[in-house]
Amino acid sequence: MSYKFYGGVHPSQLKNLTSDGAIKRIFVPKRVVLPLSQHTGSPAEPVVKAGEQVKAYIEIAKATGFVSSPVHASISGKVTKISYSPTPVSNRALSVFIESQDDEDRDFKIKEHRDPNGLPAEELISIIRDAGIVGLGGAAFPTHVKLSPPKNKSIDTVILNGAECEPYLTCDQRIMMENPKEILSGLEVILKILNAKNAYIAIEDNKQPAIYAMEKALKSFSFHLPDISVKIVNLRTKYPQGAEKQIIKSILNRTVPFGGLPMDVGCVVQNVQTVYAIYEAVYSGKPLIERSITLTGSCLKEPVNIRVRIGTVIKDLVDFIGGFKKEPKKIIMGGPMMGLAQYTMDVPIVKGTGGVLFLSEEENPRTEESVCIRCGKCIEVCPMQLAPTALMYRVKREFFDEAKDMGIAGCFECGACAYECPAKIPLLDYMKYGKARI
Amino acid sequence: MNNPLIVSVGPHMRAKISTRSIMWTVNLALLPAGAAGVFIFGIHSLYVIAVSVLSAVVTEWAILSFRKKEIVIFDGSAVLTGLLLAYNLPPGVPLWLPAAGSFFAIAIGKQVFGGLGHNIFNPALAGRAFLMVSWPVYMTTWQNPRWQVDAITTATPLALLKHSQFDLLKGTTYMDLFLGNRGGCIGEVCIAALLIGAAYLFLKKYITWHIPLTYISSVAFLSLAFNGPGGLFTGDALFFVLSGGLVLGALFMATDYVTSPLSNKGKIIFGIGCGVLTFVIRKFSGYPEGTSYAILIMNAFVPVIDRFTYPKWFGWRKK
Numbered sequence: 001m002s003y004k005f006y007g008g009v010h011p012s013q014l015k016n017l018t019s020d021g022a023i024k025r026i027f028v029p030k031r032v033v034l035p036l037s038q039h040t041g042s043p044a045e046p047v048v049k050a051g052e053q054v055k056a057y058i059e060i061a062k063a064t065g066f067v068s069s070p071v072h073a074s075i076s077g078k079v080t081k082i083s084y085s086p087t088p089v090s091n092r093a094l095s096v097f098i099e100s101q102d103d104e105d106r107d108f109k110i111k112e113h114r115d116p117n118g119l120p121a122e123e124l125i126s127i128i129r130d131a132g133i134v135g136l137g138g139a140a141f142p143t144h145v146k147l148s149p150p151k152n153k154s155i156d157t158v159i160l161n162g163a164e165c166e167p168y169l170t171c172d173q174r175i176m177m178e179n180p181k182e183i184l185s186g187l188e189v190i191l192k193i194l195n196a197k198n199a200y201i202a203i204e205d206n207k208q209p210a211i212y213a214m215e216k217a218l219k220s221f222s223f224h225l226p227d228i229s230v231k232i233v234n235l236r237t238k239y240p241q242g243a244e245k246q247i248i249k250s251i252l253n254r255t256v257p258f259g260g261l262p263m264d265v266g267c268v269v270q271n272v273q274t275v276y277a278i279y280e281a282v283y284s285g286k287p288l289i290e291r292s293i294t295l296t297g298s299c300l301k302e303p304v305n306i307r308v309r310i311g312t313v314i315k316d317l318v319d320f321i322g323g324f325k326k327e328p329k330k331i332i333m334g335g336p337m338m339g340l341a342q343y344t345m346d347v348p349i350v351k352g353t354g355g356v357l358f359l360s361e362e363e364n365p366r367t368e369e370s371v372c373i374r375c376g377k378c379i380e381v382c383p384m385q386l387a388p389t390a391l392m393y394r395v396k397r398e399f400f401d402e403a404k405d406m407g408i409a410g411c412f413e414c415g416a417c418a419y420e421c422p423a424k425i426p427l428l429d430y431m432k433y434g435k436a437r438i
Numbered sequence: 439m440n441n442p443l444i445v446s447v448g449p450h451m452r453a454k455i456s457t458r459s460i461m462w463t464v465n466l467a468l469l470p471a472g473a474a475g476v477f478i479f480g481i482h483s484l485y486v487i488a489v490s491v492l493s494a495v496v497t498e499w500a501i502l503s504f505r506k507k508e509i510v511i512f513d514g515s516a517v518l519t520g521l522l523l524a525y526n527l528p529p530g531v532p533l534w535l536p537a538a539g540s541f542f543a544i545a546i547g548k549q550v551f552g553g554l555g556h557n558i559f560n561p562a563l564a565g566r567a568f569l570m571v572s573w574p575v576y577m578t579t580w581q582n583p584r585w586q587v588d589a590i591t592t593a594t595p596l597a598l599l600k601h602s603q604f605d606l607l608k609g610t611t612y613m614d615l616f617l618g619n620r621g622g623c624i625g626e627v628c629i630a631a632l633l634i635g636a637a638y639l640f641l642k643k644y645i646t647w648h649i650p651l652t653y654i655s656s657v658a659f660l661s662l663a664f665n666g667p668g669g670l671f672t673g674d675a676l677f678f679v680l681s682g683g684l685v686l687g688a689l690f691m692a693t694d695y696v697t698s699p700l701s702n703k704g705k706i707i708f709g710i711g712c713g714v715l716t717f718v719i720r721k722f723s724g725y726p727e728g729t730s731y732a733i734l735i736m737n738a739f740v741p742v743i744d745r746f747t748y749p750k751w752f753g754w755r756k757k
Contacts, residue, residue, distance in 0.1 A: 006752060011451050167451065245753065258753040329444050336450040343445050357450070364450055370457050370510070371555040376700040385749040387700065407751045415449035422455045423555075429447045 003253045005246040007383040008238040009416045011167050017296045017303040019170040024306045032074050032311030033348040035087045035095040039134040040141045041067035052079045057287050069142045070132045074289035074309035075100050086347050088333035116282045117224050121193045131281035132288045137271035140352035147193050153263045155194045162203040162272040163242030166335025169355045171292040172272050174305045176210040180217030186279035199230045200251050206237040240414040244269045294355035299328040315345040328358040337415045367424040378417035384410045388417035388427045395434035404438040461514030467635035468521050474628030479529035480584045483624045487524040490536035494520030497544040515554050519543050522562035525625020530581045539565040559737045560697045563730045580621040594621045595681040600726040615680035626683040636689040645693045648705035653688040656713025687729035697737045704747035711736045
């Protein structure tokens with residue numbers, strides 16, 4: 001029952017490594033590294049000093065401006081230093097280091113249980129903002145900004161994004177299977193804030209257990225808001241189905257204008273994990289200090305879905321889950337299509353991390369680049385309907401003005417072109433470089 | 439960790455398809471038509487094909503060595519050029535002819551422009567055009583299938599029609615044209631075998647319907663409308679589609695990636711352009727067959743077509 005979006009590719013899914021494993025919830029690390037800029041927007045400003053004792057869930061860095069987000073301590077312990085650390089997106093970012101001495105007091109205790117139904121929308125938004133919630137699908141855009149559209153844009157539809165179109169990753173699927181009621185409660189909060197009546201929970205059709213679980217929960221769930229309609233949508237499995245503009249096209253057949261935002265067509269799209277975080281913040285006052293991720297790849301002894309504290313260093317994580325079967329050749333934060341390759345195991349999990357892949361040589365064969373044979377496949381698969389090969393030649397010759405006129409700014413770096421290219425041209429490299437130069 | 443980690447820009451997965459696999463698959467898809475040609479015209483056709491392929495590969499190797507480039511003769515593209523050129527030759531040509539043709543095709547048609555991916559014209563067709571102007575007699579001396587009594591110096595069905603030799607055409611049925619029981623080039627006569635090969639390419643999604651369908655249907659329509667004996671819409675569309683090199687050209691040469699437009703819209707324009715030109719050449723020139731020149735002429739328009747047919751961006755609105 002969904003519409004088609006233009007382009008897209010069909011990489012092998014490889015989700016069965018972890019799709020049957022429930023999310024493990026037992027791990028609390030001894031140290032965390034919390035970068036101050038885990039979100040889109042201006043970095044947070046630390047409010048603690050080195051040497052200070054902090055409790056888990058206490059705010060350690062405050063938001064600086066509207067498009068910004070606070071950071072919370074994800075374990076109790078001592079702030080050892082505020083210094084630079086490699087992060088998934090940069091090799092030197094200011095971060096707060098916390099180490100715990102006490103084994104008992106590291107966990108989060110539920111502060112309060114509150115009933116949010118009486119709370120006004122503004123109150124709910126400030127709870128979400130103060131909890132440091134950002135988009136957990138990967139872009140890490142502050143959620144309270146998304147939930148505060150300008151007065152002249154009315155939002156009629158909320159889409160919960162459970163597409164999880166990246167291969168390997170299964171944590172969104174698992175959270176829909178294991179916490180469907182909580183997700184529906186979180187959805188209700190969003191509907192209330194935006195005063196929207198329609199909601200769709202969008203799941204790719206290769207995740208039948210998640211679809212089944214959400215449908216079952218929806219049947220027995222009673223919303224407090226009057227006359228709202230919530231539907232589960234089966235999306236066809238195609239990358240990048242989970243991209244914001246593409247998912248809106250698939251469900252509503254609405255086209256977000258070039259350079260525009262979902263709110264221009266009356267939509268707000270939220271990742272299912274973000275919604276779960278909203279539930280936790282609103283119902284029990286828990287800030288965003290943990291999230292579910294998938295640790296997978298053939299190098300791991302035991303690939304898992306796991307609930308981890310934000311700031312956990314991936315070396316500690318790997319040690320905890322049993323280490324490597326063989327040495328990884330490539331470590332990727334995120335999915336294999338859009339994820340970022342890492343050069344060290346010292347990087348922490350940040351709010352936007354959906355998974356970590358440990359790939360061997362065989363899983364990630366090096367490919368020789370050859371010349372473009374003009375097959376046009378990149379044009380066929382580009383979901384933004386650009387012409388990557390033509391842009392590649394413009395960028396190569398540094399004709400950035402021409403590249404701009406050909407719409408390079410519309411590229412959201414899904415990598416479908418480079419995936420499909422038979423000549424193995426690193427088209428995404430050219431797109432990224434070109435975008436940086438226009 | 440002793441070995442350093444690999445760091446690169448994504449995507450960290452790649453499709454299995456490669457230039458080499460595409461080229462060899464197209465070669466494979468061309469085999470049935472070649473086998474049919476050898477079966478119909480005899481063993482000499484096989485020698486023509488072999489010499490043509492060999493000459494193409496040797497030329498490619500020599501020029502790449504001379505240019506100090508990586509030797510990529512195993513990517514299958516030179517083999518493909520050799521095959522296609524041989525398929526476009528009459529079965530009885532002397533063996534030096536395909537050798538010369540393939541040399542020209544690779545040297546002038548392809549490498550002069552910078553090699554694979556950079557040539558403007560389909561190399562095999564460039565080679566054929568070169569042979570056509572240099573040795574027209576050899577290029578228009580036809581053979582009947584080997585089981586027919588008078589084997590040499592008949593004309594192709596299109597030539598017979600051109601010169602109004604209707605009595606000689608009478609015995610030829612559509613089935614003869616479809617299966618290849620007629621005079622013509624080695625690879626073009628057996629439509630059935632060409633379709634089998636092309637079906638495989640469609641299945642693998644290596645070629646799309648855009649060029650072949652628009653090309654063949656525009657030739658069919660124009661022939662039906664304007665090429666009949668009794669005025670408008672009395673033409674024998676099926677005859678014009680099945681005879682000559684149209685099917686070979688539309689399925690395997692007009693669809694050549696390098697020399698056809700990038701976008702689907704461009705491919706449709708290209709296909710229609712080829713169809714119109716094929717019809718015009720067949721109808722109005724002194725030459726009965728128009729496929730190869732039509733494709734060559736349209737090749738020259740590809741950069742212009744590309745320029746105006748890139749897809750409109752998702753969400754783009756006219757201001």
